[in-house]
Amino acid sequence: GAVVSQHPSWVICKSGTSVKIECRSLDFQATTMFWYRQFPKQSLMLMATSNEGSKATYEQGVEKDKFLINHASLTLSTLTVTSAHPEDSSFYICSGDLGNYEQYFGPGTRLTVT
């Protein structure tokens, strides 16, 4: 149980375009989902906390107008990278909170902006 999926797993886009990443909890309802960014050989950086039906809470230094997060249902959260630039290239990981201090992570999305 506690499976989280992400789509797409890998995306290449041109600079200036927008990309949407979906995060779904397949067998549980996630009131809270988290979005992380991971650089090569580095730790996870929390970008934002997404709560179903309300605005996301962004970490300091994360541009909310660039990284749009929507948590429209208890099983789906989306991250849209708007006007992507090469420096946005990264591995993006979402997780769902089961409410027992455990987070269950998606497989990640590799974004490459050319």
Place this chain on the structure above:
Amino acid sequence: AQSVAQPEDQVNVAEGNPLTVKCTYSVSGNPYLFWYVQYPNRGLQFLLKYITGDNLVKGSYGFEAEFNKSQTSFHLKKPSALVSDSALYFCAAGGGGSYIPTFGRGTSLIVHP
């Protein structure tokens, strides 16, 4: 502010030998501690957690971790390493009313045949 330190970027161990991946933390109040494993180009998989109770926590795939309050440590251990254990391991800690954990930088475990 809470922080997590994983002092070793890489740990090398021979298959069959015991392994230890170190983690120390700094949080206010009682800590919530976690270990996750990440395989290449994949998300993180939960291994084990300490919230309260017995200081020795047993988790998935034969891993265990010991909570040491005086040393503020939560080292990950396994009695006999497998080549398939080779992966990136993350320690995470939360506390002080925040249940959102902070992650360490990760330790690459390499198990040699």
